[in-house]
Amino acid sequence: MTGPAAAYAAGFLQDSLGLASGSLRPGDVPGDLVDELSSVMRGSPPGDSTTPSLEARVTRFLKELERSAVDEKGFFVRKARWPGAAPMAVCLTHDVDNIERPPEHILKVKDRFSPSDFSKAQRGLISLYDNIDLIREREAAEGFRSSFYLMSKEYPLEKVRASAQRLRAKGWEVGLHGDFGTHDSEEEMAKAVKRLSEGIGVRPRGLREHYLRFDFGKSWRVMEDAGFDYDTTVGTNDRLGFKLGLAAPFHPPDEEWRPLNLLELPLSLMDTTLWGYLKRTEEEGMRDVKESMRMVEEVEGLFTLLWHQEAVRMKGGRLYWKVLRGLARRKGLFVGSGEQVARWWRARGVPLRPAEGGGVVTFGGSPPKGLTLVLKTRDGTEPRVTSGAVIRRRGEVLVSPSGRSFKLQVPGAR
Numbered sequence: 001m002t003g004p005a006a007a008y009a010a011g012f013l014q015d016s017l018g019l020a021s022g023s024l025r026p027g028d029v030p031g032d033l034v035d036e037l038s039s040v041m042r043g044s045p046p047g048d049s050t051t052p053s054l055e056a057r058v059t060r061f062l063k064e065l066e067r068s069a070v071d072e073k074g075f076f077v078r079k080a081r082w083p084g085a086a087p088m089a090v091c092l093t094h095d096v097d098n099i100e101r102p103p104e105h106i107l108k109v110k111d112r113f114s115p116s117d118f119s120k121a122q123r124g125l126i127s128l129y130d131n132i133d134l135i136r137e138r139e140a141a142e143g144f145r146s147s148f149y150l151m152s153k154e155y156p157l158e159k160v161r162a163s164a165q166r167l168r169a170k171g172w173e174v175g176l177h178g179d180f181g182t183h184d185s186e187e188e189m190a191k192a193v194k195r196l197s198e199g200i201g202v203r204p205r206g207l208r209e210h211y212l213r214f215d216f217g218k219s220w221r222v223m224e225d226a227g228f229d230y231d232t233t234v235g236t237n238d239r240l241g242f243k244l245g246l247a248a249p250f251h252p253p254d255e256e257w258r259p260l261n262l263l264e265l266p267l268s269l270m271d272t273t274l275w276g277y278l279k280r281t282e283e284e285g286m287r288d289v290k291e292s293m294r295m296v297e298e299v300e301g302l303f304t305l306l307w308h309q310e311a312v313r314m315k316g317g318r319l320y321w322k323v324l325r326g327l328a329r330r331k332g333l334f335v336g337s338g339e340q341v342a343r344w345w346r347a348r349g350v351p352l353r354p355a356e357g358g359g360v361v362t363f364g365g366s367p368p369k370g371l372t373l374v375l376k377t378r379d380g381t382e383p384r385v386t387s388g389a390v391i392r393r394r395g396e397v398l399v400s401p402s403g404r405s406f407k408l409q410v411p412g413a414r
Contacts, residue, residue, distance in 0.1 A: 005257050013061065017078055019065070020352045020353060021352060033061065046246075052295055055242075056299055072414070074377065076375070076376045077373050082334040083371070085374060090336075091265055092139070092305055096150045096160070097310060100129050106128060113313055129310040130160075133166065139324065142327070144324065149176060149177035150164065152193075165200065165202070175205065178210050178213070179192045180210065184213075184218040190226060207233070208233050208306070212237050214234055219233070230342040232264070235304070239278070242268065247301030263342050265342065266302070269305055271306065272311070275315075304338075362407050373398065378413075381410055381413070385407070387405040
């Protein structure tokens with residue numbers, strides 16, 4: 001299959017799978033894969049939205065490419081998705097819908113909170129709904145950073161300015177939580193960006209729309225024209241699942257199937273889906289979180305978690321601390337903010353180039369720290385590496401490049 005959609009699909013797959021530049025042509029992509037990918041990019045659901053089904057199909061396509069390359073050329077090499085060939089990435093994010101509630105509301109819902117927290121709040125010792133600094137401190141203790149998306153007019157920005165500036169000073173991200181109307185209006189988006197930038201002194205680079213409002217015909221273009229580096233809106237709120245069937249960053253297409261500069265970080269799971277829509281118990285909710293993560297890890301994907309900052313002292317929401325501890329116990333995961341994930345994905349885009357001569361691969365620039373190549377060879381042929389190292393891990397051959405002079409050669413390969 002050829003045409004603009006097929007060309008977009010080939011570029012999408014080459015970038016997503018970390019393939020060598022120019023190794024995938026539009027005609028190499030099966031027509032039904034082009035059709036499904038282009039369909040979800042225009043807003044149609046994938047064949048199965050309860051799992052990262054399209055991502056799984058992309059993974060199967062990778063295996064087919066790998067087998068074919070090893071048979072024909074004697075080797076296959078790709079860039080791992082995450083630093084150090086981590087098995088998955090986790091993006092920690094928090095929407096800041098509100099930071100305070102009136103006393104009558106708190107009294108009405110006091111059973112959501114522990115007696116200790118409720119008592120402290122009544123004495124003015126803590127805030128039950130403004131937990132920005134609390135989350136920052138607890139994440140720091142585990143060595144993590146996250147993103148906080150602030151609304152521009154739902155609460156006085158002077159009340160969060162100091163917290164926002166502490167976040168930025170210590171390596172967290174402050175992004176925009178889009179107001180009503182920003183998802184399909186360049187004018188409203190520009191106003192929101194201006195309000196937030198002036199209100200807290202930080203120009204937002206990341207975005208998530210309020211209530212996950214999204215228009216496939218308009219939203220990505222509005223975000224692109226507003227200068228955002230990435231968006232992380234596209235996901236489900238009333239059910240578990242993967243709205244696009246995808247679980248990795250990608251550049252969305254414009255009207256002519258040209259990739260935008262904007263990155264989309266698909267949303268994997270939102271806390272209020274568990275407690276607000278599905279009425280899960282805490283035990284059931286933790287099982288859902290773990291199962292969603294398991295599915296993402298199976299496809300070497302990105303698990304983007306939305307946990308509202310105002311919920312972490314509440315029943316259900318307080319399980320965020322358990323999620324953090326679980327991530328900290330897992331060694332080798334890439335855990336970061338939306339800003340960190342987007343920065344990595346762009347840096348990973350350094351071209352991987354076949355050099356003259358069979359079985360030789362170089363980079364078209366300096367590879368970022370942590371970039372790792374996954375190598376498959378016929379009969380376990382040992383590669384030769386200049387300016388780098390070969391690592392064997394769990395039956396895989398991984399190559400860690402170092403600097404612009406890196407060169408990988410597979411003896412006997414074509």
